[in-house]
Amino acid sequence: MIEASLPALNRRRFLWGAGAGAVTAAALLPGAARADGHAETVGAVMDGMVRDHNFQGVVALGRGGRIRTARAVGMAQIAQGIPMRTDTPLGIASISKRLTAVAVMRLVEQGALSLDARITTWLPDYRADVGARLTLRRLLSNSSGAPNPFRAAVAAEPALLQPPWIDTGEAVRRFATGDLVFEPGARFDYVLSNWILVLAIIETVTGQPYREAMRALVLDPLRMRHTTPVAPSEAMSYRTVSPPVEWINPRPPFLAAAGGYYSTAADLLRFAHGVYDTDFLSPTSRTALTTVEVASDSYALGGRMRTVAIGGAEVRAAWETGNTNGYRSVLGHRLDGRGAVVILNNNAISQRTMDAFAEALLRADAGVA
Incomplete structure (x- = not known):
């Protein structure tokens, strides 16, 4: 069992698709050929992130705008004893x-x-x-x-x-x-x-x-019902979790376009699929959003582009990240339509670590170590 492999978490709760809106293990892994190997490979990457970096937050892998694998770990709000859930809205900052x-x-x-x-x-x-x-x-x-x-x-x-x-x-x-x-x-x-x-x-x-x-x-058009510039009462960002030190995240309305939203993993997967894989936008608009304008930072319009090595191939991905106070986030969407990853964190893990975690999850999701 996964729980048994994480003694260092002590009182922290580790959840596999727990809570309302959660995904059951059976629903995560359609098809007998996929189930065991995929779960173990993805699970090992997730376990390592919790063990090595004290990760606390939500992780989801998806395709076609749907969650295929989701996990939540730790606490969303320590003082109120609210555990993290796979549908917990967290700050997405620059996403x-x-x-x-x-x-x-x-x-x-x-x-x-x-x-x-x-x-x-x-x-x-x-x-x-x-x-x-x-x-x-x-x-x-x-x-x-x-x-x-x-x-x-x-x-x-x-x-x-x-x-x-x-x-x-x-x-x-x-x-x-x-x-x-x-x-x-x-x-x-x-x-x-x-x-x-x-x-x-x-x-x-x-x-x-x-x-x-x-x-x-x-x-509304992309059915992002849980994405809002209003901070959720059930979550908080932290400088540290042991001892818990809250990191207040004031967001004036005039900063909303730059980094004011809170969202869930499911909403972000729907967003990425709708924008990059469907006709929600015209081909011209999709090209504009994925064309690098500033080569030094691989920056397009409103986010970066990234090339991820997966199975010996270089896979191009739209790569949005967020960093504000204790909230850290990554939304990585393969432009070949073969997978996306969302990571939401509320205890100030470095962005470099979050990016490496996201890449490792995309490789694990593709069955590549």
Whole structure:
């Protein structure tokens, strides 16, 4: 039994598809030829991550937008004694950027936006000289050269991360207006100002708050019912779990496009399948989302691309990651449609470790050690 191989977990609960919305062992492994070997290979990778890195969170492997294997380990909320479940919503941080990029592509398809028009087309009150040189393509690929005064502003005024929140227009004025740091397209710069501007543009062209526009453009059509910018009461992020030290994760609405969402493994698998494997988006839009714009960081629009070595082949994958306070996340989707992995964590494991874990799971899922 798996539980017997994990004595170091002590009081931590290790769950194989436990809880509401869980997947039973029988449902995970369709077909007798697949069952034993696949379960053991995938299980060994998962066990190693728990043993070697004190992993706490949710892991899911899927295909066609459906979970085939899911596990939850540890606690979602230690103080309240709430165990992690396979359907626990956790912070996905910068995976929110890819959700936002998909919303933009839907608006491009509707003729409301263009990737390469100047942003003053939709934000006429924005600084004209800078706005004439900025495009959505550069904002979505973090290569705009937009100024980044946010961290310094918060250091000087911590109340900016507490309600009552400033509105989108004030956020643009304070955090996304100023001289360019470099020529647009010259290099990669992972700054929040890019996404404050994208959020403002979405709100302007839809006439809706960003949250409502995202629900209409992306979340409802893809049946992402448990994906929201509202922090769940049943989960918390942690600096450490022994002893438990909570890591509060304030997310002002004007940062939602950059990293404000919480989601479940099932919702993220549906998202990836819908975006990359179906006609939810046009072929042109799918190509735009998976074309690297900044080679130094393998960054496309709203997320990275990655090549994973699987069984002697180089498999191209859309690779979104998230990192905010104690939350860490990975969504890796094979562009050949033969598998996807979601990892959600709430106890601050390094992103490099999370990426390596995700790659190992994709190889195990393909039957490759």
